[in-house]
Amino acid sequence: MLEIVRVPVLSDNYSWLVRDTGSGATMVIDPGEAGPVLDAAAARGWRIEAVWLTHWHPDHVGGAAAIRDATGAAILGPEAERVKIDVLEQGVGEGDRVMLGDQQAAVLSVPGHTAGHIAFHFEEAAAIFTGDTLFAMGCGRLFEGDAAQMFGNMQRYAALPDGTKVYCGHEYTQSNGRFAVSVDPGNDALVARMAQVDRLRAAGEATVPTTIGDERATNPFLRAGTVEEFSRLRAGKDAFKG
Template sequence: MLEVAGVPVLSDNYVWLIHDAASGETVVVDPAVDAPVLSAAALRGWRITQIWNTHWHDDHVAGNIGIKAATDCRITAPDDRDHPIPAIDRIVGEGDRVGIGAFEGQVLSTPGHTTVHLTYHLPGAAILFPGDTLFALGCGRLFEGTADQMFANMQRLATLPPETVVYCAHEYTQDNARFAVTVEPDNVKLAERMLAIDAAREAGRPTVPFSIAAERDTNPFLRASNVAEFTSRRAAKDVFRG
């Protein structure tokens, strides 16, 4: 199986290293910076061969050039002509394939947070890298896209196998949980999850990754029944200060 390691950077970002021992390959997902990522890989003895970018925001691509210069890795990213991603070797979109070792990944188009945004799904390893589309108990803000697009993303990701492990790009879970309980105050599974989240953060532990099964039970955006309900929840979260 693949091994995934998180590199916490900036104030709340996670950069993910995906390592395949059989081939010796290592993929970096959304490198916000270069030096800590290179150090984390070197510490493990992992050779970085690829970068996968989900979208153009600087806290997802600023490490591209430095990592490529140090490793000669291949960069795969979406084609965002309004916001070109640096040092791309291969442009991908909906329906394309990526791979690490013997594992094949599917490229999903998940716009909403930005006009062009990708999610990488490796079904053989049951892992998902949604960038800023899906968070634990949350979803990305609609900076460039629409509520209809993001609602469609939530509906689509909810159909993935429940055991799918999700590696999102930010540690937003505690704040998301505080909002989620205002939407579903009687959700017992949500209350239980919030206690576990608070305990993890108190102990300095990450709350990512998480499962699609957990999101189906507790994420108010994934659980929205229609676009209007989703839109109302997204607007409320945008101004939430709980």
């Protein structure tokens, strides 16, 4: 149903080329820069028709204008952040449904990292694009929101089916995992996963996408039972030097 291609951009960002295999419709999520995304699409003979944005940070929107200018792609993103995204054309928010060809994605409001952050959930394809909210073994920093908001996001993500693939915006897994092990050293699944992550990174390989099932087993932020526990973990990660 969906063909999804990871495109490394900038220093540690990932943009995602997404194609509906039935219709051929293609879009990119969070293009931090244009060149690598346009090259990846051209190498596959794909034409980018849309740009979807999860939030306003420059490392997620920086390539949107150039991609629009090169392809005519329409730019869609959080209506709540319109004033910060000068290239935004179609604004969306909680409860909206957006289409990529024949595939429908639900828009989720997931504030905390930024005030208007959104995620895109393709329920039928069991794929969710979480931007800078949920990471492999981690979560986003609280720049414009609070712990209660991000804890709510984690609870919402944890309720998704285990097999849901999570496509996030950064390669942060190794540092996230080091913190996770420091606060949950007796978690055998976490220790085993961290060993696999270390092997992948030593070989120069990516560690995402992840799955909701893996995150429920190993991500301390997704496993936190209360806002207070989540808040302590987030403060600990912010100060972590490992």
